[in-house]
Amino acid sequence: MADRQQLPELRYRIVCYELQDDQQTVILDATARAFILVTATITEDGTMRGEGTHAGPLQLRRRLARLIAEDEQLSS
Numbered sequence: 001m002a003d004r005q006q007l008p009e010l011r012y013r014i015v016c017y018e019l020q021d022d023q024q025t026v027i028l029d030a031t032a033r034a035f036i037l038v039t040a041t042i043t044e045d046g047t048m049r050g051e052g053t054h055a056g057p058l059q060l061r062r063r064l065a066r067l068i069a070e071d072e073q074l075s076s
Helices: 057-071
Strands: 012-020 023-032 037-042 048-054
Touching: none
Parallel strands: none
Antiparallel strands: 012 023, 037 048
16 A cells, blocks of 8 residues: 555534524534535425535545545545
């Protein structure tokens, strides 16, 4: 296995609020080493419409891609 350059330890804080009228309620407050976020809207007829999938900031996406490329099981 090739020598890997040590990646700096990064942590992310993710806070999610529920908005109803003019009130905000925290429904998620987490700290993690990585995250993937999916946003969606529930329409009036009760169906969910996805707004997109994001893997966080560009620095995080590059970090995840590098870790996958260097991992023998994930890269194959």
